[in-house]
Amino acid sequence: MGGVEHSEPPLKRVKVPLGDLKNLVGEVSHIVPVSSSLGDSMARSPCSQGAEEMVGMKGVIKKQEFVKIITRALYSLGYVRTGALLEEESGIPLHSTAVALLLDQVRGEKWEESLVTLHKIGLSDEIMVKRASFLLLEQKFFDLLKEENLMAALDTLRNEIVPLSVDVGRVRELASFIICPSQCVALRISSQDGTDANSRSGFKEKLEKLLPAAVMIPERRLEHLVEQALDVQRDACVFHNTLDSEFSLYVDHQCGRNQIPSHTLQILQAHKDEVWFLQFSHNGKYLASASKDHTTVVWEVKESDLVLLKHTLTGHQQPVLTITWSPDDSQLLTCGVEEVVRRWDVNTGECLHVYEKAGVGLISCGWFPDGKGIVSGMKDKSICLWDLDGRELECWKGQRTLNISDMAITDDGKRIISICRENAILLLDREAKFERLIEEKQVITSFSLSEDNKFLLVNLMNQELHLWSIEGDIKVVAHYRGHIRTRFLIRSCFGGFEQAFIASGSEDSQVYIWHRDTGKLLLTLAGHSGAVNCVSWNPMDPHMLASASDDRTIRIWGLDGLNCKGHCSNGNGIT
Amino acid sequence: MCFHEHVHGNQEKMGRIFSVNLEGKIYSCKHCRTHVALMDDIVSKSFHCRHGKAYLFSKVVNVTVGTKEERMMMTGLHTVADIFCVRCGSIVGWTYETAHQKDQKYKEGKSVLERYKISGPDGSNYWASHEAHVGGSDAEDV
Numbered sequence: 001m002g003g004v005e006h007s008e009p010p011l012k013r014v015k016v017p018l019g020d021l022k023n024l025v026g027e028v029s030h031i032v033p034v035s036s037s038l039g040d041s042m043a044r045s046p047c048s049q050g051a052e053e054m055v056g057m058k059g060v061i062k063k064q065e066f067v068k069i070i071t072r073a074l075y076s077l078g079y080v081r082t083g084a085l086l087e088e089e090s091g092i093p094l095h096s097t098a099v100a101l102l103l104d105q106v107r108g109e110k111w112e113e114s115l116v117t118l119h120k121i122g123l124s125d126e127i128m129v130k131r132a133s134f135l136l137l138e139q140k141f142f143d144l145l146k147e148e149n150l151m152a153a154l155d156t157l158r159n160e161i162v163p164l165s166v167d168v169g170r171v172r173e174l175a176s177f178i179i180c181p182s183q184c185v186a187l188r189i190s191s192q193d194g195t196d197a198n199s200r201s202g203f204k205e206k207l208e209k210l211l212p213a214a215v216m217i218p219e220r221r222l223e224h225l226v227e228q229a230l231d232v233q234r235d236a237c238v239f240h241n242t243l244d245s246e247f248s249l250y251v252d253h254q255c256g257r258n259q260i261p262s263h264t265l266q267i268l269q270a271h272k273d274e275v276w277f278l279q280f281s282h283n284g285k286y287l288a289s290a291s292k293d294h295t296t297v298v299w300e301v302k303e304s305d306l307v308l309l310k311h312t313l314t315g316h317q318q319p320v321l322t323i324t325w326s327p328d329d330s331q332l333l334t335c336g337v338e339e340v341v342r343r344w345d346v347n348t349g350e351c352l353h354v355y356e357k358a359g360v361g362l363i364s365c366g367w368f369p370d371g372k373g374i375v376s377g378m379k380d381k382s383i384c385l386w387d388l389d390g391r392e393l394e395c396w397k398g399q400r401t402l403n404i405s406d407m408a409i410t411d412d413g414k415r416i417i418s419i420c421r422e423n424a425i426l427l428l429d430r431e432a433k434f435e436r437l438i439e440e441k442q443v444i445t446s447f448s449l450s451e452d453n454k455f456l457l458v459n460l461m462n463q464e465l466h467l468w469s470i471e472g473d474i475k476v477v478a479h480y481r482g483h484i485r486t487r488f489l490i491r492s493c494f495g496g497f498e499q500a501f502i503a504s505g506s507e508d509s510q511v512y513i514w515h516r517d518t519g520k521l522l523l524t525l526a527g528h529s530g531a532v533n534c535v536s537w538n539p540m541d542p543h544m545l546a547s548a549s550d551d552r553t554i555r556i557w558g559l560d561g562l563n564c565k566g567h568c569s570n571g572n573g574i575t
Numbered sequence: 576m577c578f579h580e581h582v583h584g585n586q587e588k589m590g591r592i593f594s595v596n597l598e599g600k601i602y603s604c605k606h607c608r609t610h611v612a613l614m615d616d617i618v619s620k621s622f623h624c625r626h627g628k629a630y631l632f633s634k635v636v637n638v639t640v641g642t643k644e645e646r647m648m649m650t651g652l653h654t655v656a657d658i659f660c661v662r663c664g665s666i667v668g669w670t671y672e673t674a675h676q677k678d679q680k681y682k683e684g685k686s687v688l689e690r691y692k693i694s695g696p697d698g699s700n701y702w703a704s705h706e707a708h709v710g711g712s713d714a715e716d717v
Contacts, residue, residue, distance in 0.1 A: 422595055443595060486639050488593055
């Protein structure tokens with residue numbers, strides 16, 4: 001075996017993390033030609049007695065272990081003959097003689113002998129030996145009960161099992177079976193499904209799990225290692241943005257950047273002034289945009305990805321600063337700057353209700369997750385909860401929000417989130433009636449809640465984006481930089497497949513896209529001729545992104561036309 | 576070296592300006608009333624500029640910072656940057672980046688607002704004085 005690995009000159013490796021994996025894959029193909037002729041094509045050197053033989057380019061894989069897990073995999077796959085042949089040809093048996101004997105005796109239900117063999121394996125962990133002994137004796141005990149040899153069973157329990165001093169609870173259970181043996185037999189029969197094999201395999205599994213992995217190779221170990229490698233590839237694929245990807249073992253998985261929307265598909269011109277906000281509906285079928293021109297436009301996303309104007313909602317006397325879709329996307333809430341909140345029917349474009357508070361302007365709005373309530377931030381810093389008809393249900397007074405603040409409500413309706421101080425965001429827990437704060441050193445300008453409600457993306461005055469984990473331990477988990485923000489309220493959002501990306505507007509008229517986990521800036525999309533104020537990624541289509549700009553237009557971004565949708569390059573040029 | 580007044584950027588409002596609201600005795604931009612500083616944050620009222628009095632504040636908000644430059648003042652060489660109202664873009668003063676003399680280090684990180692450019696807490700405005708200053712620019716009464 002050694003001859004084959006080193007017969008080729010060492011490849012000049014570029015220091016690329018996944019390159020080694022590729023080389024390793026190449027190595028494996030030499031070692032296991034399952035169906036080809038055995039014995040002659042491979043030059044075999046006898047197993048070295050002294051230093052342990054290693055395989056692979058890095059020299060970290062022990063050959064013995066490698067062959068053993070392959071053997072195990074062959075047996076698991078049902079290739080018993082091949083497995084046995086591999087053991088013979090490599091001279092590396094899957095189990096040591098003692099372990100093989102033990103397994104044999106267990107199969108033959110020879111408990112006394114298996115106990116003796118157990119002690120011959122040479123395990124150093126006493127507790128483990130005791131636990132294994134317990135399992136074997138338990139089987140002996142059950143067999144005796146089946147034969148109705150109660151005295152012998154009791155004797156086993158008293159003199160062999162109890163002295164082990166392990167699993168005392170189970171001992172009591174076993175004792176109860178002596179008192180009521182018929183029950184035990186009935187239990188075992190019911191758990192057997194009519195065949196002895198089941199209960200045996202249950203016990204065998206326990207035994208296998210108990211013994212150290214080096215002694216009894218875990219089942220599916222090879223599959224597990226391969227899955228781990230695929231996970232690493234998956235995580236390293238920063239452009240991964242496709243729903244139907246398949247992983248091949250032949251080549252490392254790597255998506256090209258063509259999976260991220262980067263091409264302007266459409267320029268929507270309907271607003272007569274700066275567009276400050278936009279958001280896709282939950283079902284991805286609509287897009288709503290809010291403008292300084294006091295209107296909100298509802299757009300429909302057609303099958304062909306064409307976006308068409310559906311309604312222009314007029315009524316606000318102030319610029320519209322935010323929009324929220326109802327949980328079922330049938331209605332919209334819009335908020336005018338320090339003005340009122342309006343509720344609209346998406347289908348008809350009608351204004352269904354106007355929410356206001358005498359003498360106090362409203363500055364933010366949100367739907368209650370059950371769709372039956374409206375939450376709104378006020379200029380006087382309080383937050384109010386109304387039912388759909390405008391009746392005030394609850395009001396949190398005090399410093400809950402600021403004159404400029406976003407508003408978010410978690411899907412379980414438990415937390416209301418808003419900026420309560422220049423550098424702090426309030427996580428108001430409705431039920432427990434306590435508050436938690438996210439505190440920053442810089443002034444906070446806006447934030448965005450992730451779909452799973454576990455993360456908050458916070459925009460800071462100093463042009464940084466901080467990703468906060470808000471479940472459990474509240475802490476910053478990532479930073480994103482690169483975009484420009486000096487004067488305006490610029491928004492950012494999560495998006496793409498599994499919300500693996502962060503997108504943001506910027507004062508330099510570009511859309512910025514980062515890889516969420518690594519913080520790496522992937523793309524900047526140029527096209528707008530004014531500051532990009534807000535971005536929204538279609539929650540149902542990871543390949544569609546919308547941006548709102550001071551140039552009064554909205555751009556719909558999609559994949560570069562040259563590449564087919566939904567395919568990622570497999571690294572060997574085949575798509 | 577004397578500095579000249581200029582209006583930064585464009586006068587028309589573009590984008591949704593992000594500004595913070597202060598509470599207390601507030602100094603605001605004379606042109607657009609955007610909050611700029613609190614009376615409590617005044618460090619010294621004895622500063623001077625071409626147009627008259629100026630105050631040194633430990634903290635100012637809602638301003639954008641211009642380019643850094645070296646300026647010789649009566650108290651020595653300093654690295655300063657002009658500051659502009661975030662909303663209307665008019666110049667309101669300057670901020671001290673670095674002071675090259677030890678005894679002037681206390682100014683670092685602080686900002687001067689020209690009394691002529693801001694409205695006081697009681698809404699009062701200050702009218703430019705016509706006193707000429709030797710050596711131009713910002714001086715400090717000793």
